[in-house]
Amino acid sequence: MRGVTFPGDRRVEIMNFDDPTPGPGEVVIEVKASGLCGSDLHAYRAPTDDAAFRELAKGKPYETMRDNGPKIAGHEPCGVVVAVGPGVSERVARLGQRVMIHHYSGCHVCDQCRTGWPQMCEEMVPDIYGWTAHGAHAKYMKCAAHTLVTLPEGLSFEAGAAIACGSGTSYAALRKVQPNASHTVAIFGQGPVGLSGTQFAAAMGARVIALDVNKERLETARRFGAAETINPAEVDAPEAIRELTHGRGAHFSIETSGAQQAIADAIKSLRLWGTAVFVGLGRPPVVDFASDVIFRQISLQGSFTFSTNIMEECAVFSVDRGVEVEAVFSDRWSLEQAAQAYDLLDKQSSGKGVIIF
Ligand SMILES: [Zn+2]
Ligand SMILES: [Zn+2]
Incomplete structure (x- = not known):
C-alpha cells in the first residue's frame, strides 16, 4: 500500500x-x-x-x-x-x-x-x-x-x-466547564479546533462569542453558531467582550490559538469567578497574577486532547x-x-x- x-x-x-x-x-x-x-x-x-x-x-x-x-x-x-x-x-x-x-x-x-x-x-x-x-x-x-x-x-x-x-479536543475543553444556556463562552481562535468548539458550545446552549483576526473565519463562526464575533486586530478584545456582557465579562473562555495576546485576553475577558481553559500551545503572556487572577477568583485550566x-x-x-x-x-x-x-x-x-x- x-x-x-x-x-x-x-x-x-x-x-x-x-x-x-x-x-x-x-x-x-x-x-x-x-x-x-x-x-x-x-x-x-x-x-x-x-x-x-x-x-x-x-x-x-x-x-x-x-x-x-x-x-x-x-x-x-x-x-x-x-x-x-x-x-x-x-x-x-x-x-x-x-x-x-x-x-x-x-x-x-x-x-x-x-x-x-x-x-x-x-x-x-x-x-x-x-x-x-x-x-x-x-x-x-x-x-x-x-x-x-x-x-x-x-x-x-x-x-x-x-x-x-481537533473536534474531540474542543469538546473535551468545553466539558471541563460544562457551559449551558445561562453562560457566555468566549472562544479565542476560530481555526478547526476553535470552530468546532463554537459548534459544540452553541449546541450545549451557550451564547458564543467567537474571536479571530481572520474575517473569513469569523463569518464561518457565525454559520457555526456564534452569537457574536470579535476581531482582536481591530478592537480591544476584553473590552469588547465586557461590552457584550453588561460590563461583566464571559463566564468561560477557551483559548485555541496559542497566540500570546489571546492567552492574556482569555484571562482578562472573564467575569469574576470565571474559568479559562487553555488548548493552544504558545508562550505564556505577562499576567498580573494578583489583580488578574487571584483577587478576581479566576480558575485557569489546561486541556490536552x-x-x-x-x-x-x-x-x-x-x-x-x-x-x-x-x-x-x-x-x-x-x-x-x-x-x-x-x-x-x-x-x-x-x-x-x-x-x-
Ligand atoms: Zn490533530
Ligand atoms: Zn499507562
Whole structure:
C-alpha cells in the first residue's frame, strides 16, 4: 500500500509499505477518512538533516518519529475493521465495525491508561499513531485494539476523523466547564479546533462569542453558531467582550490559538469567578497574577486532547444534537494529492483538509 511520509523540509513522500497484518491484541482498519492537522506541520517542516532534527525534537512527543524508518503520517483516523488479531474479543472489535482510533497507545495498566488517557501514560512513552507509529494516511492502518472507539451510525467517516483530533479536543475543553444556556463562552481562535468548539458550545446552549483576526473565519463562526464575533486586530478584545456582557465579562473562555495576546485576553475577558481553559500551545503572556487572577477568583485550566471515553461521548453528543462535525473540513483530497494538501495547510490560509478513500 501507499503511505504518506514527511522526510522533512516541507516535503511529502508517498512510499510503498507492506499491507499490515494484526499481531496479538491488534486490529487493522481500512481507512475511510484521515484528517490533516495543524500539528502535522511540526513534522512536515522539521529539518531533513538528522542532527538538526534530533536537536529540534529533543524532549518532544515525536522525538522517536524517525527511529526504525519513516512513519506513515495521519493521526485523525476513521474507518472499518477488516482484520482482527489473536486474543481480541468480540466486544472490543468486530469485522465490519465502523471505528475511530484514539491515536495513542500506552501501557494499558497505569491509572491514566485505565481511565482512557494513554497520552499521559505513567509507565512508558506512549506510541502516537501518525507520529511515532504508522498512522492513517494509507489504505490500511494497524493499531492496538483497545484504541478503537465505535463510530455511531449517523456519523460520517469524515465526522469521525474530525472527532479523532481537533473536534474531540474542543469538546473535551468545553466539558471541563460544562457551559449551558445561562453562560457566555468566549472562544479565542476560530481555526478547526476553535470552530468546532463554537459548534459544540452553541449546541450545549451557550451564547458564543467567537474571536479571530481572520474575517473569513469569523463569518464561518457565525454559520457555526456564534452569537457574536470579535476581531482582536481591530478592537480591544476584553473590552469588547465586557461590552457584550453588561460590563461583566464571559463566564468561560477557551483559548485555541496559542497566540500570546489571546492567552492574556482569555484571562482578562472573564467575569469574576470565571474559568479559562487553555488548548493552544504558545508562550505564556505577562499576567498580573494578583489583580488578574487571584483577587478576581479566576480558575485557569489546561486541556490536552481527550480520553477514549470523552471521544465516544463527543460522537454520541454530535449525533443526538445534530452537530455537523464534518463541516469543519473545507478541503477533501485523495492520498496522491497529499503534497498539494500539505502545501496548502502550510500556508494556513485555508480551513481543514481530509484525505478520503
Ligand atoms: Zn490533530
Ligand atoms: Zn499507562
